Amino acid sequence: MANLDSIFHGLADPTRRAVIARLARGPAPVSELAQPHDMALPSFLKHLKVLEAGGWIQSDKTGRIRICRLRPETAALAEDWLGRQRSLWEARLDRLDALLATMNSGGESDDA
Template sequence: MANLDSIFHGLADPTRRAVIARLAAGPAPVSELAAPHDMALPSFLKHLKVLEIGGWIDSRKDGRVRTCRLRPEAVAAAEGWLGEQRALWTARLDRLDAFLAVMNDEGEDDEL
């Protein structure tokens, strides 16, 4: 499995995000994946290589057709890291909220 840097690098470009979104619906040949993008095939293949290195996709060749499919492991790794960050920041914000509530209560006591 690729590391998180490679996984998130795969998401850093709109072309690659579009490929991932398309592959979420099922495997597709490279020609189909490349069709909506206004770029030369060699440039598009570089995007696929980034996705392969990042663990987002794998491909297989059947005759002259190369078909790509999404690898759910990359989705799970990214989701896991984001979940950890969400929990960390939720806890921090909850502590800040509690602190501010105490400060507000103390401020009201001073006014009496």
């Protein structure tokens, strides 16, 4: 399985995010995935390599056609990491709110 750096590198480009969004609807041949993007096929294939290295997609060749499939477990890994970060920051912000509330109720009045 890919590491977090390569997982998030896969998301760092709008072309790759569009490919992931398309594959969320189901497998597709490379030609179909490349069609909406205004770039040469070799350039597009580099994006697919990044997605494969990041664990986002898997491709299989049947005859002359390469079919790509999304690997949802990679999204789960990214979501898990983001969830842990969210929890960490929410706890920090809760402590900051408590500290600010303590400082504001420290006997000083806003009417003075």
